[in-house]
Amino acid sequence: MTVRTQVIPDVGAKTPVPALEPLLFELARPGRNGRHVVSDDASDIPTAFQRTAPLRLPELTEPQVVRHYTHLAQLNYSVDTGMYPLGSCTMKYNPKVNDRVASLFADLHPRQSYRTTQGVLAIAFELEQILAKITGMDFVSLQPQAGAQSEFTALLVFKAYHARRGDAATRRRIIVPDSAHGTNPASAAMCGYQVTTVKSDGRGNVDLDALKTALGPDVAGFMLTNPNTLGLFEERVREVCDAVHAAGALVYGDGANMNALLGVARPGDLGFDCVHINVHKTFSTPHGAGGPGAGPLCVKAHLRPFLPKPWIVREADGSYHYDTAREDREPAGLGDSIGTIKQRLGNFGVLVRAYTYMKTLGEEGMVETGRDAILAANYLLALLRPAYDLAYDRPPMHEFVLSATKQKKQGASALDVSKALLDEGFHSPTVYFPLIVAEAMMIEPTETEPKETLEAFAAAMLRIAERVKTDPAAVREAPTKTPLRRLDEVTAARKPVLRYREA
Amino acid sequence: MGNNPYSPHTEADRAAMLDRVGVRDIDELLGAIPKDARHPKLGIGPGLSEMEVQAHLEALAKLNTTAGSGPFFIGGSIQRRYIPAAVPVLALRGEFLTAYTPYQPEVSQGTLQAVFEYQSLMAELLAMDVVNSSMYDGGSAVAEAAFMAVRVTGRKKVVVATEADFTYRRTLRTYARGPELEIVEVPTAKLAASADGAACLVVQHPDAFGSLVDVRQVADAAHAAGALCVQVTEPHANALLEPPGALGVDIAVGEGQPLGITMSYGGPHLGIFACRESLVRQMPGRIAGQTVDANGTRGFVNTLQTREQHIRREKATSNICTNEALAAITAAVYLALLGPEGLRAAARAGAARAHALAKRLAALPGCAIANDGPFFDRFTLRTEIGGWDLRNALIARGIQVEATASHYLAGRREGRDDVIVQCTELTTEADADALVDAVAQLARSGETVAAR
Numbered sequence: 001m002t003v004r005t006q007v008i009p010d011v012g013a014k015t016p017v018p019a020l021e022p023l024l025f026e027l028a029r030p031g032r033n034g035r036h037v038v039s040d041d042a043s044d045i046p047t048a049f050q051r052t053a054p055l056r057l058p059e060l061t062e063p064q065v066v067r068h069y070t071h072l073a074q075l076n077y078s079v080d081t082g083m084y085p086l087g088s089c090t091m092k093y094n095p096k097v098n099d100r101v102a103s104l105f106a107d108l109h110p111r112q113s114y115r116t117t118q119g120v121l122a123i124a125f126e127l128e129q130i131l132a133k134i135t136g137m138d139f140v141s142l143q144p145q146a147g148a149q150s151e152f153t154a155l156l157v158f159k160a161y162h163a164r165r166g167d168a169a170t171r172r173r174i175i176v177p178d179s180a181h182g183t184n185p186a187s188a189a190m191c192g193y194q195v196t197t198v199k200s201d202g203r204g205n206v207d208l209d210a211l212k213t214a215l216g217p218d219v220a221g222f223m224l225t226n227p228n229t230l231g232l233f234e235e236r237v238r239e240v241c242d243a244v245h246a247a248g249a250l251v252y253g254d255g256a257n258m259n260a261l262l263g264v265a266r267p268g269d270l271g272f273d274c275v276h277i278n279v280h281k282t283f284s285t286p287h288g289a290g291g292p293g294a295g296p297l298c299v300k301a302h303l304r305p306f307l308p309k310p311w312i313v314r315e316a317d318g319s320y321h322y323d324t325a326r327e328d329r330e331p332a333g334l335g336d337s338i339g340t341i342k343q344r345l346g347n348f349g350v351l352v353r354a355y356t357y358m359k360t361l362g363e364e365g366m367v368e369t370g371r372d373a374i375l376a377a378n379y380l381l382a383l384l385r386p387a388y389d390l391a392y393d394r395p396p397m398h399e400f401v402l403s404a405t406k407q408k409k410q411g412a413s414a415l416d417v418s419k420a421l422l423d424e425g426f427h428s429p430t431v432y433f434p435l436i437v438a439e440a441m442m443i444e445p446t447e448t449e450p451k452e453t454l455e456a457f458a459a460a461m462l463r464i465a466e467r468v469k470t471d472p473a474a475v476r477e478a479p480t481k482t483p484l485r486r487l488d489e490v491t492a493a494r495k496p497v498l499r500y501r502e503a
Numbered sequence: 504m505g506n507n508p509y510s511p512h513t514e515a516d517r518a519a520m521l522d523r524v525g526v527r528d529i530d531e532l533l534g535a536i537p538k539d540a541r542h543p544k545l546g547i548g549p550g551l552s553e554m555e556v557q558a559h560l561e562a563l564a565k566l567n568t569t570a571g572s573g574p575f576f577i578g579g580s581i582q583r584r585y586i587p588a589a590v591p592v593l594a595l596r597g598e599f600l601t602a603y604t605p606y607q608p609e610v611s612q613g614t615l616q617a618v619f620e621y622q623s624l625m626a627e628l629l630a631m632d633v634v635n636s637s638m639y640d641g642g643s644a645v646a647e648a649a650f651m652a653v654r655v656t657g658r659k660k661v662v663v664a665t666e667a668d669f670t671y672r673r674t675l676r677t678y679a680r681g682p683e684l685e686i687v688e689v690p691t692a693k694l695a696a697s698a699d700g701a702a703c704l705v706v707q708h709p710d711a712f713g714s715l716v717d718v719r720q721v722a723d724a725a726h727a728a729g730a731l732c733v734q735v736t737e738p739h740a741n742a743l744l745e746p747p748g749a750l751g752v753d754i755a756v757g758e759g760q761p762l763g764i765t766m767s768y769g770g771p772h773l774g775i776f777a778c779r780e781s782l783v784r785q786m787p788g789r790i791a792g793q794t795v796d797a798n799g800t801r802g803f804v805n806t807l808q809t810r811e812q813h814i815r816r817e818k819a820t821s822n823i824c825t826n827e828a829l830a831a832i833t834a835a836v837y838l839a840l841l842g843p844e845g846l847r848a849a850a851r852a853g854a855a856r857a858h859a860l861a862k863r864l865a866a867l868p869g870c871a872i873a874n875d876g877p878f879f880d881r882f883t884l885r886t887e888i889g890g891w892d893l894r895n896a897l898i899a900r901g902i903q904v905e906a907t908a909s910h911y912l913a914g915r916r917e918g919r920d921d922v923i924v925q926c927t928e929l930t931t932e933a934d935a936d937a938l939v940d941a942v943a944q945l946a947r948s949g950e951t952v953a954a955r
Contacts, residue, residue, distance in 0.1 A: 447507065
């Protein structure tokens with residue numbers, strides 16, 4: 001990255017400090033205007049309701065707006081820019097054809113009749129079937145808009161399942177491993193559950209004895225990521241699921257790491273009652289600078305009655321509709337369903353991209369994806385092992401977790417190493433997660449990085465390790481070649497400035 | 504190579520990589536997976552070329568009737584509006600589209616500044632103190648606002664207007680099953696009298712049927728009872744109507760899709776979430792904040808993260824992780840391009856065209872406008888033939904409207920069977936003529952329906 005700090009010449013006194021790019025508000029001048037939407041219509045809003053508060057939106061011309069956002073875009077690292085080995089995020093290449101076909105479905109309103117949206121319903125119906133086949137589950141809800149919302153949805157399903165069996169009132173606890181993503185305990189708490197954490201064993205698995213001790217008639221479910229956040233496949237996954245079921249509880253599969261299992265293994269064959277899919281990870285839809293995603297929930301048949309409504313029905317003549325009483329009105333009754341999480345089919349614009357990707361890959365492509373993701377992680381680990389510690393020494397799946405403890409003793413932390421990588425032209429791994437590994441660096445190369453890029457990344461990591469030995473202070477100063485140096489996050493939190501205000 | 508067109512590995516690459524790993528086959532790395540579970544047959548068919556997949560999707564797309572292909576009056580929280588050409592060109596640049604959450608701010612200033620600007624623009628539009636970087640959609644924003652009010656007040660009852668959008672009420676009811684909140688639905692007119700013991704009153708203005716609502720009175724009643732006032736809002740309306748921040752509202756939420764984001768059959772969209780400064784530490788979701796780097800140059804970071812799940816786990820204010828940042832950036836680009844004048848023009852066009860159209864329809868025999876009082880850019884049309892049948896008859900004529908029947912939860916229909924007519928700046932005179940002509944033909948009866 002070669003963008004330098006600059007004071008934009010035409011900003012003048014309006015930008016109070018040195019900045020990479022002025023704010024929209026600082027670029028604006030009263031009276032500037034585009035002509036995107038004009039209207040001769042007169043306002044006829046009753047006086048009592050009219051806006052009296054000033055509307056201080058910036059006034060700009062289109063060329064200014066275009067340059068502004070182009071400058072901002074150039075300050076970003078992205079998958080289109082280079083390797084983005086952010087562990088657990090599966091930053092694989094995002095195919096462009098997926099984006100183009102999504103635009104074919106842009107001008108459709110979710111409240112249109114099913115009669116005018118047969119193409120949408122056909123795609124959604126087939127997508128549900130493909131997802132069920134890939135995960136080994138029976139039914140799918142496309143409504144959840146992200147992984148965390150899918151977790152919450154699944155826990156509502158658990159609650160409804162236990163309510164149907166008559167013991168929801170006593171099953172008040174959800175168990176999560178100590179290696180779990182923060183969303184797992186957060187979703188459980190949001191769903192009104194108490195959270196119990198169980199530790200991991202020396203091989204990076206859930207400690208089965210600790211789990212059995214924690215299980216009891218007050219437990220509603222267990223949330224498990226597999227492969228887990230160490231990138232390791234649970235060696236006794238079936239015993240884990242059996243133990244949970246024996247206690248009358250359900251097993252939730254967090255599908256964050258599903259990329260490793262594409263065509264390789266299916267949660268439904270391992271004992272899970274349900275699993276969510278992050279299509280923005282596994283199925284190549286773009287992460288959008290933080291979102292959108294989509295988080296379909298795939299379940300076994302015994303959980304189907306509780307899935308969000310409406311459901312898509314396919315008629316013998318190949319037409320589709322919703323299972324509502326009269327066309328697309330509210331279902332006559334929800335039955336055991338938890339209700340509605342998101343109107344109709346969730347983030348359809350994301351889901352259609354995932355569908356396109358699945359059609360492109362097909363069966364053989366799926367298998368190759370899972371296997372190449374595993375191969376890439378193992379290869380990269382082999383290149384990095386000479387310099388960095390590995391917390392749990394067994395073959396990883398699609399990602400692995402290194403520890404920078406050695407480097408920390410030499411004077412540079414995992415954070416420092418991650419910042420030095422930015423100077424080398426790479427995005428950093430996920431750092432300080434999972435919490436059970438000191439100075440953790442979680443690295444996920446994905447299947448779409450060529451061998452030579454993996455080698456270049458490894459070479460950069462090894463150079464940094466060498467520099468830590470000889471000049472740790474320099475590593476602590478990194479990054480120096482990025483658009484900005486390290487930012488003062490402490491002051492940002494202590495004296496929050498969360499919006500522009502005119503001085 | 505060959506099966507996944509995006510995988511770069513040649514057979515020679517794979518052999519060299521395996522050699523370095525020290526195994527002969529990838530299968531040797533799968534030892535932890537139960538043998539009988541490895542490599543299941545999926546049964547999903549072979550992969551297609553890009554040309555084939557494009558053609559397949561185009562064929563499926565042809566089975567839909569797009570909104571723009573005829574007179575279109577469906578709206579509500581999701582609206583068909585004009586999107587300037589520069590919006591997708593800028594917002595869908597690969598550097599925004601294919602980045603992730605800005606965990607490394609030194610190489611993510613584009614995202615962070617764009618989100619900070621979104622927060623600033625939205626705060627100005629709503630006249631609220633603080634806006635977060637986005638929720639999933641309007642529905643989840645409403646539900647999270649209720650959860651936040653429960654945290655702030657320690658009460659478990661949420662009172663919501665029946666005139667709030669039905670999709671929001673459904674999502675709220677579903678979310679509420681988790682913490683087992685009591686959801687009470689009352690007509691807007693009875694909200695103020697229902698504040699006792701409530702965590703919040705949730706009012707929508709303009710409401711789902713387009714009517715303007717006296718939000719100040721609801722906010723005053725909420726505050727007198729120690730509850731919060733949550734207003735569900737629509738972005739364009741705020742260009743002309745007094746915004747939530749000037750009405751005494753504590754939390755303002757809504758669907759941001761009308762701000763340059765495609766309808767896309769329901770998502771991905773933008774959950775707007777704004778609140779008073781004093782409540783910010785109870786706010787869900789990410790927030791970008793301004794700071795400086797080691798050289799003193801201005802920069803932006805995600806801040807107040809001790810509210811969030813990756814730090815606080817079960818004590819977090821929400822479980823949200825992935826959000827809709829790209830939609831927030833899109834909305835900001837849209838607002839920057841339109842400016843205050845363009846936004847007012849778009850809002851004015853919708854309102855004025857709705858008012859003119861309503862007058863014409865109300866003049867038809869057997870037709871009446873069912874809104875109690877003034878409305879904004881949509882209204883409710885009552886005819887003798889009933890909304891559901893009218894809607895279906897109009898669809899058969901290529902005119903798309905929504906029936907109010909969709910708005911009542913099962914078992915709670917209140918006998919109203921009307922259609923809702925939404926106008927925007929894209930509603931043309933010809934669209935209006937087509938609707939008036941069709942309704943005139945369909946509602947032949949000479950009798951007048953009394954407004955409720």
